[in-house]
Amino acid sequence: MAKNVPDFRFEGPLEGGLFVLSGNLNAFTAPKALLVRFGKAFGGLSRVRLDLGKLEHLDLNGAAILIALMGNLGAKKIDCGVQNVPEHLLPIWELALKNHPSPETLREPEKPDVVTLLGMKTARFLADLRDLVSFLGETLTHLLGFLFSPWRIRWGDFFALAERSVVNAIPVTCLVSFLVGLILAFQSAMLMQLFGVEIFVADLVGIAMIRELGTLLTAIVLTGRSGSAFSSELASMKSNQEIDAFVTMGLSPARDLAVPRILALTAATPLLTILADFTGLIGGNIVMISMGHPYMVFWEELSGHVDASDMATGLFKAVVFGFTVALIGCQRGLYADQGPTAVGEATTRGVVTNIIAIAILDSLFAVLFYALRW
Amino acid sequence: MTQAPTEKMTPTPDPARPHPLRAENLTVAHGDSPPLLEGMNFVAKEGEILGILGPSGCGKSTLLRHLVGLAEPRAGKVILFGEDIFSEGNRSLARARRKYGVMYQSGALFGDLTLLENVSAPLKEFTRLPPKMIRDIAFLKLSLVGLEKAAFQLPANVSGGMCKRAAIARALALEPGLLFLDEPSAGLDPITAADLDELIMTLAKNLKLTFVVVTHELRSIMKIVDEAVLLGKEVRGIAAEGTPEYLARESPAPEAIAFFQRGKK
Ligand SMILES: Nc1ncnc2c1ncn2[C@@H]1O[C@H](COP(=O)(O)OP(=O)(O)O)[C@@H](O)[C@H]1O
Ligand SMILES: [Mg+2]
Numbered sequence: 001m002a003k004n005v006p007d008f009r010f011e012g013p014l015e016g017g018l019f020v021l022s023g024n025l026n027a028f029t030a031p032k033a034l035l036v037r038f039g040k041a042f043g044g045l046s047r048v049r050l051d052l053g054k055l056e057h058l059d060l061n062g063a064a065i066l067i068a069l070m071g072n073l074g075a076k077k078i079d080c081g082v083q084n085v086p087e088h089l090l091p092i093w094e095l096a097l098k099n100h101p102s103p104e105t106l107r108e109p110e111k112p113d114v115v116t117l118l119g120m121k122t123a124r125f126l127a128d129l130r131d132l133v134s135f136l137g138e139t140l141t142h143l144l145g146f147l148f149s150p151w152r153i154r155w156g157d158f159f160a161l162a163e164r165s166v167v168n169a170i171p172v173t174c175l176v177s178f179l180v181g182l183i184l185a186f187q188s189a190m191l192m193q194l195f196g197v198e199i200f201v202a203d204l205v206g207i208a209m210i211r212e213l214g215t216l217l218t219a220i221v222l223t224g225r226s227g228s229a230f231s232s233e234l235a236s237m238k239s240n241q242e243i244d245a246f247v248t249m250g251l252s253p254a255r256d257l258a259v260p261r262i263l264a265l266t267a268a269t270p271l272l273t274i275l276a277d278f279t280g281l282i283g284g285n286i287v288m289i290s291m292g293h294p295y296m297v298f299w300e301e302l303s304g305h306v307d308a309s310d311m312a313t314g315l316f317k318a319v320v321f322g323f324t325v326a327l328i329g330c331q332r333g334l335y336a337d338q339g340p341t342a343v344g345e346a347t348t349r350g351v352v353t354n355i356i357a358i359a360i361l362d363s364l365f366a367v368l369f370y371a372l373r374w
Numbered sequence: 375m376t377q378a379p380t381e382k383m384t385p386t387p388d389p390a391r392p393h394p395l396r397a398e399n400l401t402v403a404h405g406d407s408p409p410l411l412e413g414m415n416f417v418a419k420e421g422e423i424l425g426i427l428g429p430s431g432c433g434k435s436t437l438l439r440h441l442v443g444l445a446e447p448r449a450g451k452v453i454l455f456g457e458d459i460f461s462e463g464n465r466s467l468a469r470a471r472r473k474y475g476v477m478y479q480s481g482a483l484f485g486d487l488t489l490l491e492n493v494s495a496p497l498k499e500f501t502r503l504p505p506k507m508i509r510d511i512a513f514l515k516l517s518l519v520g521l522e523k524a525a526f527q528l529p530a531n532v533s534g535g536m537c538k539r540a541a542i543a544r545a546l547a548l549e550p551g552l553l554f555l556d557e558p559s560a561g562l563d564p565i566t567a568a569d570l571d572e573l574i575m576t577l578a579k580n581l582k583l584t585f586v587v588v589t590h591e592l593r594s595i596m597k598i599v600d601e602a603v604l605l606g607k608e609v610r611g612i613a614a615e616g617t618p619e620y621l622a623r624e625s626p627a628p629e630a631i632a633f634f635q636r637g638k639k
Contacts, residue, residue, distance in 0.1 A: 027511065027548055031502040059549045059581050060518075064511045065503070091580045099517035101510060109526050339530025340485025 008062075010038060017047040022054040025062030038069065048073055052093075053084035063096030132353075135254065135331040139262060142255040157260040165226035165261070166268035170275060173221045177276035180213060181205055181283025189287055198291055202301040205284030210306055214277035215314045216362060218269060219321035223354040227329030230261050231350035234333025235343040243334065258330035262323060269322025270315045277314065317365055321358055328354045392456030393417045394473075394552040394584040395424070395441065400450035402433065402440045409448055410436055412611045416603050418552070421582040423574065423598050425589060425618065427633060428605030434588045435479055437605070438556055441586065442476050443467045454552065472500065475545035479556040479588075481537040483529040489516060489540045490525040496547045515543040518573055520566065535562045542570070549581065556588045567591065571598050592634070596622070604630055 008029040012019030019041070023029065042048055050066065052058070058066075066082070073080040085093050112120065146153050185205045192198045234257060237243050246253050285298040332350035336342045395418040403409040410433035418424040426434050439445045441452055443459045451458050459470040475496075483492050493512035497503065503511070516525050519539035529537050538561060545553055558574075559567035571594050577583045578598075589595060595602065599618050606613030606629040613629035614621055622634040 027497060027501045027503060032504050033502075035504065035507075060514060060546075061511050061549050064514045065507055068507050068510045088580070091576060095518070095576060095580075096514060099514045099522075101513040101517065101522065105522055105525075106509065106513060337530075339528070341530070 006056075008034070010041070013041060013045055013048075016049065017045045018049045018051060020051045020054055022056070024057040025055060025065065026057070026059045027061035027065075030062065030065050035065070035069070039072070042073060042078070046078060048078055048080040050080075050082045051084050052082055052089065053086060055086060055089065058089045058092060060092060060096050063093050064100060067096060067100045131335050132328070132331055135258075135335070136327060138254045139258055139327060142252070142259050143263075145255075146259065153263065154256065154260050158264050161261055161264035162268045165229065165265060166222070166272050169221060169225050169272065172225065173218055173272055173276050174279040176221060177209070177214060177217050178279040178283040180217060181209055181280030182287060183283075184208060184213070184280075185284035185287035189291060193291075198288070198293070199297070199301055201288060202284065202298045203305045206281060206302040206306045207310060209280035209284070210277050210310045210314050212314070212362075214280055215273050215317045215321060216358070217280075218273045218276045218318060219325060219358050220355065222265065222269060222272070222322070222325050223329075223351055223358065226265060227325040227354050228347050228351050230326060230329035231333040231336075231347045232343050234258075234330060235336035235346035238334065238336050239338045239340075239342050253334050254330075258327075258334065261330055262326040265322040265326035266319055267322070269325075270318040273314060273318035313365075313369055317362070320361060320365075324357050324361065325354050328357060391420070392453070393419055394455055395586060396451075396453040397441070398451040398453065400437075400440065400452065401448040402436055402445070403448045404436065409610065411605060413450070414603075414612050416612065416615065418584050418586055418601075420551075420584055421578050422600045423578050423585045423587060425587055425595055425599035425602035426605065427589065427595065427602050427621075428613075428629075429607060429633070430590075432605045432607045434605060435556055438476075438554055438586075438588060442474065442554055443470055472548075473550055474552040474554060475548065475550045476554045477538075477541045477545040477556060477558060479560075481529070481534075481541040483537055483541055483544070485529055488526050488528055489521060489532070489536075489543075492529070492540060493544045493547050496544065500548060512543075512547065515546050516540065518546070519543045520569060535566065538562065539566070539570070546577075549583065551582075552584045552586070554586045557590065558587060559589065559591050559594055567594065574598055604633060 006023040008021070008023045008025040010019050010021050014020065048070075050070070052066075070080050070082070082093075185201050188204050189198050189201050192200055234243070234253075237246075237257075243253050246256070281298075281302070285295070288298045289295060329350045332346045332353065336346035397414050397416050400414045401409050401412045414437075416424070426437065428434050436445075440447050443452070446460060452460070454470045455473055457466060457470065459466055483489070484495065487495065490509070490512050493515050494508050497508045497511060498505075501508070513522065513525060516522055519542055521536060521539055521543065524532050524536055524540075529540070532540075538558065542555065542558055545555070555574075559570055562570065574585055574587070575598050578585055587599065589599075595618050602615060602618050602621055603612055604614045604621060604627070605611070606627075609629070614625045614627035616625065621630045625631070
């Protein structure tokens with residue numbers, strides 16, 4: 001970048017379509033306006049010669065600009081060329097000529113059409129499903145193996161993971177559950193007051209929390225907090241080739257990384273669910289108290305209508321959801337692509353898959369329990 | 375510190391054409407830890423290829439971070455084209471940043487852009503060229519490093535060596551007067567590495583671009599480097615400096631002997 005060299009200028013057209021270029025031509029000294037003016041000056045000529053003899057400085061960018069201008073003229077069947085390339089600029093000029101793209105190389109690869117795209121998406125979806133099922137099989141095999149040799153589970157990892165992914169989630173889960181209990185009680189109380197049966201608010205909140213909402217809220221919080229952490233952790237291990245190192249050392253990512261996470265979440269989710277249920281009920285009770293009912297009324301009403309089977313339903317689902325959240329979180333992480341966006345993608349896909357899976361499973365359970373008259 | 379006879383401690387430079395890079399009494403450190411390198415003085419002259427050599431972990435990349443203004447030196451000055459880059463805080467830094475290009479050790483390509491878009495990015499940001507010309511220029515730069523066939527690929531889908539070459543093409547996009555390259559040929563095959571050396575020499579000789587190259591490759595050092603600064607871990611600074619020939623054959627510094635003699639075997 002030579003200093004003290006005047007900016008790029010051109011003179012012409014002179015006789016025989018001659019243009020005399022001078023100054024310093026690079027990416028900064030040739031703004032669009034100047035190039036447009038330059039292009040206009042070519043109008044109506046059938047022959048153009050660019051004389052570079054007076055050019056003081058030309059870098060590769062400048063040379064590329066000139067070559068592109070000549071390419072435009074060539075496309076319009078105008079006879080064009082350069083002359084008098086100064087000795088000291090010749091190597092750069094030749095380097096630029098040699099490396100200038102041809103129109104064919106510049107053509108972008110074709111984008112697939114809609115049908116191909118649809119097909120690719122479907123294939124991807126099916127492959128995803130297959131991966132998920134095969135990962136489920138792999139983990140179940142390892143879990144079964146551990147059943148016969150429980151001392152081989154990495155208990156240290158298990159407890160650390162349970163603490164990090166569930167115990168640390170207690171505050172947020174309880175807060176959400178408490179507020180949902182409060183809102184639920186408040187909304188239903190408005191309606192029930194009309195009929196003078198506010199007492200049933202206790203049953204509504206109780207059954208809804210214990211059978212359904214406590215479990216669901218816990219699962220969703222864990223999806224966002226712990227399932228996503230599993231996905232991003234494992235995906236970044238994958239893109240750092242740590243997973244490859246694991247495999248080549250003869251270790252199994254599914255057994256040593258995924259199973260402890262799955263066990264931790266499966267075991268701890270029901271406990272977290274119990275806490276969520278309880279704080280939800282407290283939220284409901286607060287609404288009842290604020291409507292003038294004594295503290296114990298809520299619990300007495302509840303004990304008459306909520307039984308162990310409701311509790312069992314919720315906790316059973318909690319076990320299944322804990323397992324699912326960890327399974328899908330780990331699978332998305334371990335099956336992530338490599339590259340800079342892979343971690344984010346794996347995490348998003350993990351969370352989305354989990355939320356869909358939880359919704360589908362919960363609906364299936366609703367039908368199942370109805371059929372079983374539980 | 376061993377003073378090479380070839381290095382004439384550069385007499386007062388012509389004020390109209392100051393050296394592209396000048397480090398004055400530069401001391402660099404990470405955060406609050408003790409300084410890695412202390413009291414360094416060196417210059418890179420116009421059209422020169424300055425090699426920064428030294429064993430792994432001695433602070434070459436850290437020094438580079440300071441030279442490009444990503445970290446403020448513990449003491450001393452970094453002067454680019456006659457201007458202290460930290461003299462006026464962010465304003466002098468912003469001015470300095472238009473004058474140089476950097477290739478980071480890891481490539482540091484933007485992951486969501488194709489190689490072509492990566493190289494176009496600085497041109498789009500800083501020039502007022504029409505888009506088609508920017509494309510042509512970016513393509514030319516990729517072709518210079520032998521990547522014309524991979525122009526539409528994402529960095530994630532090409533090899534590490536290709537990413538590295540694309541990063542060099544991006545550093546070259548605006549053809550700034552000063553280029554910092556952190557281990558450009560590490561991880562490249564010998565043929566590509568030799569082509570890259572050729573390219574660097576052509577650009578230095580014909581465009582008078584100045585290169586500051588961190589490198590380990592002895593072959594490449596002997597071929598392209600004009601002046602070298604050899605950093606040492608024990609001396610925490612410049613262990614020896616001079617032309618590669620001097621460092622390889624005559625320098626009495628134990629670091630130079632270790633680097634050039636042992637490295638050969
Ligand atoms: N962010 C950091 N904080 C503290 N120390 C660091 C940091 N990055 C690197 N180091 C240390 O600085 C030293 C020099 O590192 P680096 O500049 O990368 O060496 P080189 O590029 O010469 O191989 C090393 O000893 C390294 O441990
Ligand atoms: Mg380094």
